[in-house]
Amino acid sequence: MATINRSAQQQIVTVVGNKRVGAYHQILLHVGEIVKNCRPGNFVAISVGGESSKMVLRRAFAISRVSDSSQYGGTMELIVAPHGSGSKWLCAQPEGTEIDIVAPLGTAFGIPTESVNALLIGGGYGSAPLFGLADVLKSRGCKVDMLLGASIGSKIYAPLEGKRSVNSLKIYTEDGSMGETGRVTESLLEIIENREIDIIYSCGPMGMLAAITELVSDLDVIHQCAVEESMACGIGICMTCVLPVSNEDGSTSMLRSCIDGPVMEGEKVRWDLVGKIPEAHQ
Amino acid sequence: MATINRSAQQQIVTVVGNKRVGAYHQILLHVGEIVKNCRPGNFVAISVGGESSKMVLRRAFAISRVSDSSQYGGTMELIVAPHGSGSKWLCAQPEGTEIDIVAPLGTAFGIPTESVNALLIGGGYGSAPLFGLADVLKSRGCKVDMLLGASIGSKIYAPLEGKRSVNSLKIYTEDGSMGETGRVTESLLEIIENREIDIIYSCGPMGMLAAITELVSDLDVIHQCAVEESMACGIGICMTCVLPVSNEDGSTSMLRSCIDGPVMEGEKVRWDLVGKIPEAHQ
Amino acid sequence: MTLPVDLSTTLGNAWFPTPIFTASGCASSGRELAQFFPLNDIGAVVTKSVMNKPRHGRPTPRMAETPSGMLNSIGLQGPGIDAFLAKDVPWLLEQKARVIVSIAGETVEEYSTLARKLRSVSGISAVEVNISCPNVENRGMVFACDPDASRRVIDGVRKTIGGDLPIIAKLSPDVTDLPAIARGVVEAGADALALINTVLGMVINIDSMRPHLGGKTGGLSGPAIRPVAVRAIYQVHAALPKVPILGMGGVSSGRDALELILAGASGVSVGTASFGNPTALIKIQNELRDLLAARGFTTMQQAVGFAHRDV
Amino acid sequence: MTLPVDLSTTLGNAWFPTPIFTASGCASSGRELAQFFPLNDIGAVVTKSVMNKPRHGRPTPRMAETPSGMLNSIGLQGPGIDAFLAKDVPWLLEQKARVIVSIAGETVEEYSTLARKLRSVSGISAVEVNISCPNVENRGMVFACDPDASRRVIDGVRKTIGGDLPIIAKLSPDVTDLPAIARGVVEAGADALALINTVLGMVINIDSMRPHLGGKTGGLSGPAIRPVAVRAIYQVHAALPKVPILGMGGVSSGRDALELILAGASGVSVGTASFGNPTALIKIQNELRDLLAARGFTTMQQAVGFAHRDV
Numbered sequence A, B: 001m002a003t004i005n006r007s008a009q010q011q012i013v014t015v016v017g018n019k020r021v022g023a024y025h026q027i028l029l030h031v032g033e034i035v036k037n038c039r040p041g042n043f044v045a046i047s048v049g050g051e052s053s054k055m056v057l058r059r060a061f062a063i064s065r066v067s068d069s070s071q072y073g074g075t076m077e078l079i080v081a082p083h084g085s086g087s088k089w090l091c092a093q094p095e096g097t098e099i100d101i102v103a104p105l106g107t108a109f110g111i112p113t114e115s116v117n118a119l120l121i122g123g124g125y126g127s128a129p130l131f132g133l134a135d136v137l138k139s140r141g142c143k144v145d146m147l148l149g150a151s152i153g154s155k156i157y158a159p160l161e162g163k164r165s166v167n168s169l170k171i172y173t174e175d176g177s178m179g180e181t182g183r184v185t186e187s188l189l190e191i192i193e194n195r196e197i198d199i200i201y202s203c204g205p206m207g208m209l210a211a212i213t214e215l216v217s218d219l220d221v222i223h224q225c226a227v228e229e230s231m232a233c234g235i236g237i238c239m240t241c242v243l244p245v246s247n248e249d250g251s252t253s254m255l256r257s258c259i260d261g262p263v264m265e266g267e268k269v270r271w272d273l274v275g276k277i278p279e280a281h282q
Numbered sequence C, D: 001m002t003l004p005v006d007l008s009t010t011l012g013n014a015w016f017p018t019p020i021f022t023a024s025g026c027a028s029s030g031r032e033l034a035q036f037f038p039l040n041d042i043g044a045v046v047t048k049s050v051m052n053k054p055r056h057g058r059p060t061p062r063m064a065e066t067p068s069g070m071l072n073s074i075g076l077q078g079p080g081i082d083a084f085l086a087k088d089v090p091w092l093l094e095q096k097a098r099v100i101v102s103i104a105g106e107t108v109e110e111y112s113t114l115a116r117k118l119r120s121v122s123g124i125s126a127v128e129v130n131i132s133c134p135n136v137e138n139r140g141m142v143f144a145c146d147p148d149a150s151r152r153v154i155d156g157v158r159k160t161i162g163g164d165l166p167i168i169a170k171l172s173p174d175v176t177d178l179p180a181i182a183r184g185v186v187e188a189g190a191d192a193l194a195l196i197n198t199v200l201g202m203v204i205n206i207d208s209m210r211p212h213l214g215g216k217t218g219g220l221s222g223p224a225i226r227p228v229a230v231r232a233i234y235q236v237h238a239a240l241p242k243v244p245i246l247g248m249g250g251v252s253s254g255r256d257a258l259e260l261i262l263a264g265a266s267g268v269s270v271g272t273a274s275f276g277n278p279t280a281l282i283k284i285q286n287e288l289r290d291l292l293a294a295r296g297f298t299t300m301q302q303a304v305g306f307a308h309r310d311v
């Protein structure tokens, strides 16, 4: 834990872009030096509602991409779904607004030291951090394939520039309005076999992460997933965001997904116990 | 009471101007038809803080002036002092913001049917409704003199255009930074005598209103004042804004300053009992 | 307008076309709100708690805004029951409003006196007995905080008023064991319960460095206390599933009203929200209708206590 | 930096350089906040309530945001006292933080066991006894809601721990007569009181139409409950003016801390505000210093209970 959040900083930053992309808002923040410490998988916690807000908690968003070369200096991109009052507020902020962020937070995706075959699976806005991850993997010589899924086409986030680092991209929607009809798990096993996948990185709804874990449980493939639990603090002090995770000795611990996650080993998460208390089920 | 608030309306209106004037903000609202029913002395109650606001109550502001001829159609002007969180929020709203108002509310200054000599006394932003009142009085053939007071010069609100309807304007500040050093009550009795004042209209801090009432108590001059009590609803349903007011029979009633006011007869207000319970003092 | 959902509800033998009522003390006697909507459009007007004699109430300042809420210390200012029955009730009935009269007293005897004066008035739907008042016969301890005193108040009112007019006992959340108090007043004859009155609070003015309110302490209301109201309603509905509850506390949208209904409320009073928005009741009523319809309810009653259902 | 105001305070025989502390359960064991400021800069770290055995706590969801507040139902997840004393306390002392250990139990006996284990640990400033826990020996009734059970817990801790370490009894506001509970625990040996723990609340999810929290009910915290905290502190300080109070409940600015101090708090714990702002404690401490100076106080102690002064 000593290394987690070591470089987290609280800072007032400026919104320098806010663009609708399908069902989401692509929000660009001028964050300066912070970008140096952001790794794919890390997230940012944002104060919402302004000074007279009745919302007392920060909102967590995956860092979709950071850049240090643009006209603005260090910038951070977020892909935000207008869900409840806080995310809607964020999506309504025009360029120039100052917002209070804490970043980077949480664990990052592990990057293999050798060049391997990686499969990146994103659900909804869960694809956001995967394009940055793809860049890193490609620069390490990995082959990167990507599967994206969502209920409807407007919830697929797949920016043109993002596709550069990806060898192949396959899209699934449940209503068939974009790509193939169905879910990302549809032909997952074949894809893993055909493309000789060594490692899977996934990010999306908990149900998707659980389904992937289940499917690959018998295979010799690593699965790192970025989980999403309701968070009050994002920095490890409230214990609201816990998930049941297996220990070496077979026992289960309730780990904080904000500092022991969001990136976790899929097979270690006790998906069957999410929302339950381990004792009663051991 | 049947006639009070008869024409009050709740409406979403647009901020079409927001300009700093000394210590205040002059805020212009496009309100449309409402202007027809606004009389000098009436006030407006405004929702503050936006959708995710922790402020649950409206804020009351005197209607400084309404106009039906400008480029915007019906507009309403307010003079707002950035005091606490709600008024600061209002002062920070740029042109184009939509705000939720209820207006016109409360009693208005009584307008004499004959032409008389009127003295208008304003303290701080209390001068705001007096210029509109001066216009009306002048159009009825009254002679209008005005005294304005404040702690410092930047808290004197006296717009150039406003002075048109005023025969004379005398300014007092406590620190002497503008006009004469002192308070509006300084030479009040002489002024009343010299100018043969028939009626006084006052608006400002409660202490000023009480002091004027006290000074003129033995004179044969009418004194109408616009009081300012802390208000939760502004429309007569909460009973928080009460003031002790004498009845014909000598007893005292706690009247709601939002619907039995803000304009009241100065000599009827039991200034000595403000903040106390009548029973204990009768 | 067609009603896709039957919003009607009952409290004891009183029927109301919709479950959205004013909250006592937050609508004065009704006249002031009638400026903004017809009082007949909502379920009922619950009038400001009236005492036997006219009363000046507490000194000002009487209110302080707090985060997502407010404190009030009005101290039951009012004209007294006689003037109230002579002037306000007839006017409300003329508007075809359903009227619930709220009464308050300083002694068990005063409540009975008020009940006696109400007995003969026709056209009233129910009486709400506000027992969150200091009992002058017991060191000013609030009736609603004392299981025995609350019982005796309701017992007195029941005996005086006879069997017809529904009695709604309004309870305070500032107690260790709310279901026990609720059980006591129901045994004493209450037909329904009103939950919750304000939560005791205080604000200190950091400039004068003294309590801000003239009455020092005040009652906290508004969205800040909604979780407390939901808990209270849920707890009492679980303990006394057959006793109808008039829920209140921080309701300012249809979503909030639905939350209280799911917890067990058969009716919902709206208080502080009207201060911020004079047409809040109408907005809440319309939003509630849509939310119920979207969830497939055909009557409001189906949703009452729905959060308690078995898996 | 020069201190224009002496911020130091005491609770029993424990001294603290400033009155701003973390709140139990809102700073984990301290490590996570140390990333944002040196723990030595604040008055004390109050650790998360620890029980005798390791514990998983309640199922998720464990929180719901509410207007100007939040509900939590963590259920005292923790490593157990042995692991806590072996790993967390030494680390905190290494940081030169003042440490107040919060303990919680399900039986009177468990509290005494915890006290025995604490007795031998050196370097701790005080023990906070969180009695807002269900008593398994009495149908799960919360200790702090039962005058007799609260007394017995504190009595057991006092007898076991001996006379040196100050005992701070942390009370729940969910009671009819808070000063009575306070008096009881002080008589039983508490040197100071912590006021207030969270207020019992509930949120119903209007989509699932069931209680939102895994544990159904939860504790309400944040600015929404500040008026309740101020009232509780004021009431108890009036009843027991000599007993120091560690105040808490919705403090998120120096203004709020000052409000609690004027009401009677000698120290102020900051909980929920740290979730929204990891450096809240430092901000509050700086603002408090400026506000005290602006009011002419030369020591923080002069302001404690100042709102109670005679006219």
Ligand SMILES: Cc1cc2nc3c(=O)[nH]c(=O)nc-3n(C[C@H](O)[C@H](O)[C@H](O)COP(=O)(O)OP(=O)(O)OC[C@H]3O[C@@H](n4cnc5c(N)ncnc54)[C@H](O)[C@@H]3O)c2cc1C
Binding pocket: A043, A057, A058, A059, A060, A061, A062, A063, A078, A079, A080, A081, A082, A083, A084, A085, A086, A087, A088, A125, A128, A227, A228, A229, A230, A231, A232, A262, D064, D065
């Ligand atoms: C590590 C992480 C990364 C995320 N990345 C993204 C992203 O890239 N894009 C995106 O659109 N959303 C993302 N989310 C989800 C996002 O945090 C929620 O949609 C948001 O917090 C909802 O806030 P609200 O005010 O709109 O909704 P409300 O329902 O009003 O929120 C109420 C409270 O619950 C919490 N909450 C509600 N839903 C969630 C949730 N799913 N996760 C965590 N807290 C929640 C909020 O923080 C808030 O405290 C991420 C969540 C986590 C934990």
Ligand SMILES: Cc1cc2nc3c(=O)[nH]c(=O)nc-3n(C[C@H](O)[C@H](O)[C@H](O)COP(=O)(O)OP(=O)(O)OC[C@H]3O[C@@H](n4cnc5c(N)ncnc54)[C@H](O)[C@@H]3O)c2cc1C
Binding pocket: B043, B057, B058, B059, B060, B061, B062, B063, B078, B079, B080, B081, B082, B083, B084, B085, B086, B087, B088, B125, B128, B227, B228, B229, B230, B231, B232, B262, C064, C065
């Ligand atoms: C009839 C009337 C006319 C007014 N006209 C003007 C005007 O023209 N220009 C101007 O700048 N101000 C005017 N005021 C005062 C203005 O209402 C307050 O300054 C404002 O409400 C303070 O709100 P806040 O959020 O800034 O302060 P806060 O102190 O945060 O307000 C807290 C609460 O107290 C109430 N409150 C606090 N001070 C007052 C007050 N003085 N009067 C009424 N309620 C108060 C607020 O409504 C709010 O509910 C008028 C007040 C009244 C009653």
Ligand SMILES: Cc1cc2nc3c(=O)[nH]c(=O)nc-3n(C[C@H](O)[C@H](O)[C@H](O)COP(=O)(O)O)c2cc1C
Binding pocket: B238, B239, C023, C024, C025, C026, C048, C049, C072, C074, C076, C102, C130, C170, C196, C197, C198, C219, C220, C221, C222, C223, C225, C248, C249, C250, C251, C269, C270, C271, C272, C273
């Ligand atoms: C200004 C004010 C006055 C009130 N007066 C009364 C009253 O006279 N009788 C009563 O039973 N409740 C009274 N209440 C309590 C409300 O009826 C209601 O129970 C409480 O405010 C919670 O609802 P809300 O959050 O919607 O306001 C009053 C509340 C306020 C804010």
Ligand SMILES: Cc1cc2nc3c(=O)[nH]c(=O)nc-3n(C[C@H](O)[C@H](O)[C@H](O)COP(=O)(O)O)c2cc1C
Binding pocket: A238, A239, D023, D024, D025, D026, D048, D049, D072, D074, D076, D102, D130, D170, D196, D197, D198, D219, D220, D221, D222, D223, D225, D248, D249, D250, D251, D269, D270, D271, D272, D273
């Ligand atoms: C997430 C969370 C966990 C808490 N855990 C504890 C705890 O373990 N022991 C305890 O005595 N109080 C606990 N509390 C209560 C706080 O210490 C504090 O009394 C309360 O939250 C009010 O302060 P606040 O409004 O500043 O948060 C917890 C509060 C929260 C929000």
Ligand code: FES
Binding pocket: A230, A231, A232, A233, A234, A235, A236, A237, A238, A239, A240, A241, A242, A256, A257, A258, A259
């Ligand atoms: S969100 Fe607070 S510990 Fe994870």
Ligand code: FES
Binding pocket: B230, B231, B232, B233, B234, B235, B236, B237, B238, B239, B240, B241, B242, B256, B257, B258, B259
């Ligand atoms: S402000 Fe509510 S009655 Fe006057």
